[in-house]
């Protein structure tokens with residue numbers, strides 16, 4: 001038989017809002033590889049480290065393949081789709097009958113494609129009559145949405161990626177573009193290389209990899225952005241650098257703002273932000289003298305209890321200088337998730353309706369009610385995410401349907417979220433991957449087809465809609481999310497009719513008839529056709545767009561009305577804004593500071609954010625071992641002087657604690673932080689480091705307009721974790737199930753960390769645990785049994801007096817597994833031997849020595865920098881020490897950065913720190 005032919009399907013990377021086009025290589029059954037789509041205008045063929053490794057994340061164990069019902073604490077039972085839909089629908093119909101639709105809620109995701117968003121929104125608001133549907137975009141883009149709406153009248157991003165190439169000044173605020181939107185950063189690097197006169201300002205409390213490209217870096221105190229923007233505006237007024245014509249003709253509210261910013265003198269702002277006054281002057285100078293200024297921002301502004309203020313204060317600067325609606329100019333909010341934009345367009349939020357319409361607006365409601373064929377829609381906005389989980393805990397909501405998001409990891413104040421889910425009468429989780437943090441709280445798990453397994457439509461950061469083809473079938477009986485929603489609508493209709501629940505209006509004779517009318521979608525195209533009708537005449541009008549056009553002409557930006565030949569690159573070129581007066585509005589917020597100030601008991605500031613190579617709760621990215629090389633463990637970064645002050649040392653386990661809870665991390669000294677500031681990644685949880693779940697510590701303070709939580713600042717204290725006893729196991733992994741076994745072994749330890757690693761012979765997994773005291777000695781044997789570390793090919797060393805025990809497995813003359821118990825002095829050395837497949841016959845017995853034998857060399861662990869080429873920090877430092885003094889030089893010497901380029905900013909940082917040391 002001939003091997004099946006290889007094919008390529010056109011798709012888009014399912015990670016960040018950059019929206020890079022990818023070509024999926026497959027044989028119709030399995031995804032075998034991916035490459036950047038050279039024709040996609042977001043990336044022109046490039047991909048970052050996460051995009052490059054997508055093929056490794058799809059297949060294998062750990063995928064949800066059949067509906068599961070939780071029948072006891074940790075016991076799940078398989079069910080058919082029919083059974084599960086029938087049972088869930090009966091429960092939801094009973095709740096509807098007894099308590100009304102306001103007891104039902106949906107919590108969905110900016111990672112859902114547009115058609116799923118449209119269908120679930122129609123199901124909640126149109127069919128059930130509950131507006132309690134929110135999305136994880138509440139944790140992400142909500143403040144950008146309220147900012148745009150308040151200032152410009154509509155939630156529309158006015159700019160495009162090509163503005164990156166046409167700007168004279170980039171103002172990057174609260175965005176670590178090098179990590180979070182790497183391909184946008186590649187574009188910025190390219191422009192800067194071509195036009196060194198491009199000015200780049202980076203504003204971030206941490207000197208991030210993004211800052212490595214800045215001409216001016218402003219390390220402001222967290223939460224002081226409004227003061228900074230007002231300070232810049234103050235200087236622009238003072239120096240007569242305003243566009244007074246634009247202000248007069250196209251804006252309103254100027255006088256109030258002008259008065260407000262009088263209070264923000266350079267001296268006061270420099271003090272509030274803790275930056276040099278001269279740097280503030282320079283920032284204003286850059287803004288004033290650049291023909292085109294483009295702002296890029298993300299969660300540093302949005303995830304704040306005054307995130308809307310941050311957004312409007314930044315947009316003020318663009319309006320006051322007329323820096324909008326022209327090439328290279330404008331306020332360009334970077335979108336986090338791949339289809340947060342689609343969610344905003346289809347109105348998948350508690351105050352919105354499809355086509356940028358508002359629940360609170362009677363005309364908007366009437367228009368959508370007519371389209372959906374129902375008499376009325378509920379007029380009050382539903383709960384946003386944080387209040388939704390509070391209502392669930394109070395019992396005001398009885399059931400919640402969670403789709404494509406992992407709230408136990410990602411919502412603030414995890415303790416509260418867990419209480420809420422425990423209180424809920426029913427939790428349905430619609431997921432593609434098993435074993436996330438939310439799964440233990442679900443009553444039902446419904447398997448969803450995911451990326452590459454279904455057709456989809458998504459909109460990226462620059463309003464560009466792409467069509468993703470299905471490449472392979474979904475695993476088991478998993479179905480696309482929209483189809484599960486449609487199936488549920490039909491099951492629910494059956495149950496409602498059976499319970500004789502009356503319909504809210506007379507448009508149909510029965511719920512079943514209504515479901516048939518509203519949810520008989522056959523495919524993506526039929527849903528898209530209906531959604532498109534909701535956009536006609538709106539600012540995001542895509543009445544002229546068809547899937548066939550996307551396939552023929554490639555991805556298109558909206559608006560794309562009937563008769564259009566192509567989408568629109570830039571909005572507001574005519575200075576007319578979608579407000580009642582046609583003018584943009586200035587707002588004049590005051591600087592408020594952070595929601596929870598530091599004090600004597602909680603004297604440190606904790607901020608949370610992203611690592612370069614991991615995605616959110618690591619469901620997908622955690623399956624590609626090479627993505628762990630740059631961050632093997634959950635690290636808490638602290639300024640070295642702060643570490644000294646608290647008597648803490650690099651590498652030790654520490655406990656970070658707030659008024660709500662605590663988390664454990666390994667300490668990393670990092671002078672890119674300001675004094676008094678700590679940073680932890682948001683990614684870790686039950687899969688890879690259960691105690692390092694940062695939202696155990698964060699708070700649920702939310703912005704009054706956007707409802708977005710303040711993830712970027714928590715008052716905390718830090719101390720040694722006092723877990724002196726340590727053990728580790730490292731085993732070559734050929735089954736892919738090993739992580740699950742290690743997770744079992746980790747149970748009961750206050751600290752554990754699991755790291756998939758790349759080894760010369762494939763893959764390996766490392767488990768590290770720590771405890772206050774040594775556990776019972778037999779546990780070591782149980783580890784050995786679980787990891788197949790026994791028999792004639794193993795070496796055992798035991799020193800019961802010291803509480804030490806080691807077992808090594810040697811096969812084919814090399815180390816293939818190890819278990820160290822009660823002391824890890826040789827772990828890094830043995831780890832290196834195992835991963836590199838070193839021939840060890842010559843010094844077999846030395847492997848059990850208490851320390852690394854002198855004659856076998858010094859072994860120093862080093863952080864991975866280049867995930868593609870497997871180059872570590874030590875090697876790059878060596879190359880620099882040997883004389884490579886430019887990025888290109890380093891790349892040439894060791895190959896780092898030559899593949900996807902994600903690590904180029906970090907190489908640049910190493911070069912800069914080397915230069916700083918030298919001078």
Ligand SMILES: Nc1nc2c(c(=O)[nH]1)N[C@H]1C(S)=C(S)[C@@H](COP(=O)(O)OP(=O)(O)OC[C@H]3O[C@@H](n4cnc5c(=O)[nH]c(N)nc54)[C@H](O)[C@@H]3O)O[C@H]1N2
Pocket residue numbers: 016017140173174175176177179180181203204205206208221222223224225297298299300301335336337607608609610611612613614615616712
């Ligand atoms: N690798 C990777 N990329 C991702 C994601 C991922 O999980 N992994 N997730 C995607 C998603 S959904 C999102 S929303 C984006 C997020 O993208 P970003 O917002 O760029 O990433 P973060 O690391 O969350 O935060 C950005 C920066 O805000 C800074 N910051 C903290 N407090 C303040 C402040 O008060 N003022 C200012 N000016 N800055 C502050 C932090 O130090 C941090 O460097 O990334 C997307 N891309």
Ligand SMILES: Nc1nc2c(c(=O)[nH]1)N[C@H]1C(S)=C(S)[C@@H](COP(=O)(O)OP(=O)(O)OC[C@H]3O[C@@H](n4cnc5c(=O)[nH]c(N)nc54)[C@H](O)[C@@H]3O)O[C@H]1N2
Pocket residue numbers: 109110111136137139140141299303336337403404405406407409410411412430431432433436448449450451481608609610615616617618619620682694695698711
């Ligand atoms: N402390 C702190 N917390 C934060 C942030 C922060 O910066 N700091 N950032 C916040 C931000 S910006 C965001 S966007 C959120 C992200 O937080 P989450 O949305 O919770 O993160 P993910 O891990 O991406 O969750 C997506 C889930 O969907 C599943 N999935 C994947 N594909 C599919 C599919 O096709 N269908 C279905 N049904 N499921 C699928 C995955 O397995 C995964 O469990 O976190 C927020 N939380």
Ligand code: SF4
Pocket residue numbers: 013014015016017018019020043046047048049050051052180181182183184
């Ligand atoms: S920048 Fe990276 S993660 Fe984001 S869409 Fe492109 S390839 Fe995917």
Ligand SMILES: [Mo]
Pocket residue numbers: 139140141336337
């Ligand atoms: Mo996000």
